[in-house]
Amino acid sequence: MIAFLDFVTIIGFDDLLYPLQNQGLSVVFTWVFMVLTFVIPYEMSVSQLGATFTEQEDGGLSSWVRHSTTDTLGYWTAWMYWAASLPYIVDVANSVVVSFGWMITGDNSLGKQMSNFTFGLLTFIIILIFILLQNFFKHSMEVMATIGGGAMFLMTVLFVVMTGYSLLHGGKIATQPFNLGSFIPHFSMQYFSTTGLLMFAVCGAELVAPYLIRMRNPKGDFPKAMWLVAIMTAFLTVFGTLSLAIFFNANNLPHDLKMNGSYYAFQLLGQRLGLGNFLLAIFAIVQAIYMMAQLAVLLDAASWVIAGDTAADFMPRWMSKRNKNGRPINSYVLTSGLCLFLLLMSGTLPDINSIFNWLLNLNGIVFPFKNCWVFLAFIAVRLQADKFDAAFVFIKNKTVAVAVGSWCFVFSLVCALLSFIPQDVKFATAAYDQQLLMNLFSVFVLFGAGLIMPLWARLERRKLRSEGDQYSAEK
Structure with a gap:
């Protein structure tokens, strides 16, 4: 259950498409590098912390x-x-709208039939619906994550297997040349500025940390779950990307690949196998369930984080208020408010495809920043080995462990900073300047708003002390 909860939040079929669009076939080299030097250390660091x-x-x-x-x-x-x-969260809710668009229309006409306002409104409504569902149905998240995670992994395996079957029966490779030279990266600022999105694609293991206390044997079973997630991630990224390069020309990809590419892939596979749009229809259903499962896990886990073990000195008491079902209701309210801010920001972009791409690219900035905290905690635990006891230890030698943790910390920080550079738009254009300003302002608001809570908590304590002194004086 933990492995599927984690896999649902870490990587899906869509996560293979935007790296392919950004880096071409050379992204296979980047994926292998990422899995060996970052994903495995990251998963195992989370395992030791857990x-x-x-x-x-x-x-x-x-x-x-x-x-x-x-x-x-x-x-x-x-x-x-x-x-x-x-x-x-907003990006996943967008994807839910897109998946229903494909289920209803059977094609990519959503962007032509729907305005930016309608797209944003539907996205926000979906977020609100899932917040309400989680407050009324306690086990909806676990059920959806198990079904969605399992189905998406099976669909990915099916895609890889059927691609091999197609090649063995005379199928052509769309990407040419398909040789060793095509896998060698052309290192440039554009290449490095898109690596943050790969990091975003493979991260999120620590999101299941609040559910550790619900495991029967967390010390023994949690590391096993992380190894399972790492293996599934490696399979999906490497073999899934190679399969995509067979159906898409990696040197000339559709401009809306990030939004619609996964549907194009299963449509092409079905047509090549003589199944028409059957596989496309199945994938659209699986994608909808998978994205809704992601949304459920993200909304629940993220709200517990902000309302959980943060010291009382920093958070006003109303933030930890629980409703009758034990849910941190005001955390959900704050989540909805800032999601609405992001939707309003993205609404200034020219079309739905631009909105989808910008929100996706924004994840390449904020997620690597978040990863830095994982490795900071790992380094701190290893430096205080006499204070902390763990049933699972990643790298027995403390010096080597700290060095690996430091490498991952620096790598995450560099990827975050480089990801501020806008993607999908040309340098020195009005669109480039707009998205650069949007990147800077969005991150400033999202992270900078954290300064308000300690001030609010301080005013709350001051007010309570004042009321207490007044009560004592009157008494």
């Missing part, structure tokens, strides 16, 4: 940072982690 803090509060990653460093850093971890999830 095995170390199995009985902490609801905060997950913020609890890990708080207990291994300071309360202040724990608060900023919680805030930045929560804020980083918001563009992804």
